[in-house]
Amino acid sequence: EVQLLESGGGLIQPGGSLTVSCAASGFSFNTFAMSWVxxxxxxxxxWVSTITDSGDNTFYADSVKGQFSISRDNSKNxxxxxxxxxxxxxxxxxxxxxxxxxxxxxxxxxxxxxxxxTVSS
Amino acid sequence: VxxxxxxxxxxxxxxxRATLSCRASQSVRSLLAWYxxxxxxxxxxxxxxxxxxxxxxxTRISGSGSGTDFTLTIxxxxxxxxxxxxxxxxxxxxxxxxxxxxLEIK
Numbered sequence: 001e002v003q004l005l006e007s008g009g010g011l012i013q014p015g016g017s018l019t020v021s022c023a024a025s026g027f028s029f030n031t032f033a034m035s036w037v038x039x040x041x042x043x044x045x046x047w048v049s050t051i052t053d054s055g056d057n058t059f060y061a062d063s064v065k066g067q068f069s070i071s072r073d074n075s076k077n078x079x080x081x082x083x084x085x086x087x088x089x090x091x092x093x094x095x096x097x098x099x100x101x102x103x104x105x106x107x108x109x110x111x112x113x114x115x116x117x118t119v120s121s
Numbered sequence: 122v123x124x125x126x127x128x129x130x131x132x133x134x135x136x137x138r139a140t141l142s143c144r145a146s147q148s149v150r151s152l153l154a155w156y157x158x159x160x161x162x163x164x165x166x167x168x169x170x171x172x173x174x175x176x177x178x179x180t181r182i183s184g185s186g187s188g189t190d191f192t193l194t195i196x197x198x199x200x201x202x203x204x205x206x207x208x209x210x211x212x213x214x215x216x217x218x219x220x221x222x223x224l225e226i227k
Contacts, residue, residue: 035215037164045156045164045207050215059215095163099215106170106211107154111163 002026002110004096009115016086020115022079022096027110030054030074033099035108036081038092046092049081050099064090086119093117122146122210124219132227139195141222143208148188152211155184155193158221159204168193169211198224 008020022034035050049070050059058070069082079096093114100109123146133139143153155168166175168184171191181196195202203226208219 033215037218044205044221045158045209045218047209047215047217100166100169101211101214105166105175106152107166107168107175107209108156108164109166109169109175111165113163 002098004098004110004112006094006096006112006115009094009117011118011120012086013121014087014119016119017082017084018086018117019080019082020094020117021081022112024077024079024098027098029072029077032102034072034079035097035099036068036070036079037095037097037108037111038090039095039114040089040092043092048094051079053102083117086117088119091117091119122149122213122217124208124210124217126206126208126219126222128222129220130223130225132225133198134227135198135200137198139193139198139202139224141193141206141224143186143191143193143219145189145191145210145212149210149212151187152216153184153186153191154209154211154216156207156209157202157204158207164207167206195224200226 005023036048051070071080095114096112097108098110125144127142151171156164158164172184209216
């Protein structure tokens with residue numbers, strides 16, 4: 001079964017740092033780009049960051065550029081998002097998603113259940 | 122690329138036809154996807170490349186359009202179709218989302 005499982009969310013003080021993870025299973029992790037998408041409480045979806053299959057290229061939304069860092073460990077099938085200098089507006093559910101483009105399904109075809117990050121003092 | 126979805130909220134009854142719109146600020150060719158999100162759940166891919174159904178998506182759900190104007194149509198609403206729908210452009214990869222349309226029971 002194809003599955004993504006996020007972890008690492010929690011309550012963090014403003015200005016703090018946090019790394020969330022996403023464990024992948026059931027597919028060839030190292031052949032697909034992976035992304036993080038967030039959703040603030042009661043709001044819509046916001047694309048945050050993407051990393052290519054090899055990890056050689058990364059992309060960020062302007063709202064998090066220079067603040068967040070995406071990475072992956074293809075030997076462990078894990079995707080990471082390191083978040084620094086966190087602000088209240090970073091409070092959201094963080095979803096990881098598999099990009100199906102290379103298999104012909106041009107969209108985020110598999111999603112995790114999300115991990116909640118709350119930035120508050 | 123900016124995506125604008127309309128209407129923000131659509132109130133319909135089961136059995137009715139739903140038509141949701143997504144307009145792009147510039148041409149995205151056919152590189153557009155649609156997602157459904159139910160409360161407390163992750164989004165689910167419905168449509169990719171503007172008109173191709175993802176695996177397991179029922180035939181009552183269809184997508185159309187190209188360039189800047191796209192439509193998601195649900196031919197006859199089932200109770201499980203009431204949810205929030207998002208479009209995503211994939212032209213400027215990996216893509217950005219529209220603000221969503223809430224489909225609610227009338």
